[in-house]
Amino acid sequence: MYDKGKIIGGLAVFLCLASFPVWYMAASGKADYSPDPVLPVSENLCVESAQYMKEYHMQLMQQWRDQAVRQGDSIYVSSDNRTFDINLTGTCLKCHTNKADFCDRCHNYTGTAPNCWDCHNVPPANAPPQVTK
Amino acid sequence: MNIDRRSFLKLAALGLLAVAAKPAFDLISRPSAARALEGPFAGKRLAMVVDLNACTAGDGCVDCIAACHSVHNVPDIGNTKEEIKWLWEVDYKRAFPDQENGFVSEPLLDSRVLVLCNHCDNPPCVKVCPTQATWKREDGIVMMDYHRCIGCRYCMAACPYGSRSFNWRDPRPYIDIIQQGYPTRTRGVVEKCNFCEERLSDGLQPACVEACSSGALKFGDLKPGTELYDLISSQFNLRRKAELGTRPQVYYLL
Numbered sequence: 001m002y003d004k005g006k007i008i009g010g011l012a013v014f015l016c017l018a019s020f021p022v023w024y025m026a027a028s029g030k031a032d033y034s035p036d037p038v039l040p041v042s043e044n045l046c047v048e049s050a051q052y053m054k055e056y057h058m059q060l061m062q063q064w065r066d067q068a069v070r071q072g073d074s075i076y077v078s079s080d081n082r083t084f085d086i087n088l089t090g091t092c093l094k095c096h097t098n099k100a101d102f103c104d105r106c107h108n109y110t111g112t113a114p115n116c117w118d119c120h121n122v123p124p125a126n127a128p129p130q131v132t133k
Numbered sequence: 134m135n136i137d138r139r140s141f142l143k144l145a146a147l148g149l150l151a152v153a154a155k156p157a158f159d160l161i162s163r164p165s166a167a168r169a170l171e172g173p174f175a176g177k178r179l180a181m182v183v184d185l186n187a188c189t190a191g192d193g194c195v196d197c198i199a200a201c202h203s204v205h206n207v208p209d210i211g212n213t214k215e216e217i218k219w220l221w222e223v224d225y226k227r228a229f230p231d232q233e234n235g236f237v238s239e240p241l242l243d244s245r246v247l248v249l250c251n252h253c254d255n256p257p258c259v260k261v262c263p264t265q266a267t268w269k270r271e272d273g274i275v276m277m278d279y280h281r282c283i284g285c286r287y288c289m290a291a292c293p294y295g296s297r298s299f300n301w302r303d304p305r306p307y308i309d310i311i312q313q314g315y316p317t318r319t320r321g322v323v324e325k326c327n328f329c330e331e332r333l334s335d336g337l338q339p340a341c342v343e344a345c346s347s348g349a350l351k352f353g354d355l356k357p358g359t360e361l362y363d364l365i366s367s368q369f370n371l372r373r374k375a376e377l378g379t380r381p382q383v384y385y386l387l
Binding site for chain 2: 065069070072074088089090115118119120121123
């Protein structure tokens with residue numbers, strides 16, 4: 001085989017460059033980055049269980065929207081029989097006082113951009129002390 | 134498989150029948166249209182009365198307009214082409230163009246009239262909306278679902294009262310103080326008066342009625358026996374462009 005050294009060397013350089021993003025992220029410690037949304041401290045229960053909220057909060061919010069706007073019924077009864085006033089600003093953001101450190105952290109991480117806040121108000125951030133999970 | 138012409142035709146006919154049976158069954162078993170009328174608002178018809186004798190709009194009073202536009206975050210764009218309005222005033226002659234030849238007292242003819250969405254019982258805007266973003270609730274309120282509005286503005290063309298406004302631009306910079314109690318709108322949706330649907334469900338009166346100090350505005354259910362019904366049935370009143378058949382539900386006492 002001709003130019004064995006050059007070919008293998010070239011391949012090695014190519015592999016290094018091609019895999020650069022992977023090992024760079026690993027080396028800089030960003031590979032196991034997680035969004036770490038800041039949870040409320042004053043409350044310990046969400047509308048539904050935390051796992052359910054993580055997976056289905058978008059569906060829940062759509063259900064809220066349809067129930068409140070289309071059916072005119074603004075009381076939500078959770079699966080464990082607690083009642084909530086259906087309101088993004090007044091209910092979700094009453095507990096999750098810091099939208100930027102909660103909703104947005106996850107959404108930035110997953111590249112999701114809900115347009116709800118183009119219209120729904122975000123109260124001026126007056127966040128009480130919160131802890132990271 | 135061996136099959137003769139006769140039994141093939143029989144089988145084919147049977148197959149066709151089976152295919153046709155499903156839609157026919159669906160048709161028969163569909164819940165009747167009347168079911169849509171049931172619900173939390175059945176049997177109600179909300180309406181508004183504006184007493185033009187008591188209203189002081191002509192003297193420069195804008196309490197009701199200010200209250201309405203404040204609680205609903207209605208922007209003040211500052212030019213008539215792009216303005217957003219839920220409740221506003223016009224000259225008597227413009228409010229009731231068809232009444233021009235009637236015998237109306239001089240002061241009335243020169244007066245200013247409060248106008249708003251008439252929450253028609255036969256709303257033309259609802260008929261033309263391609264996404265059902267606007268519809269009539271069972272209590273009579275002509276609702277807007279801003280989530281569904283695609284901004285086609287058919288409803289604005291259909292409304293004979295000009296009660297609907299289109300957001301040509303992001304309204305937020307034009308709102309003095311954003312009230313947290315009601316969402317703003319965004320560029321590209323149509324908006325209008327909602328009879329304070331969000332306040333009614335909290336047991337409150339509409340913001341304009343609450344703000345009116347002269348008692349010119351009255352709001353409520355319009356069925357026999359109510360104060361509103363007595364008022365309308367005992368005093369002469371007008372509705373805007375009622376001849377169009379929209380059955381408007383804002384009544385003007387003269």
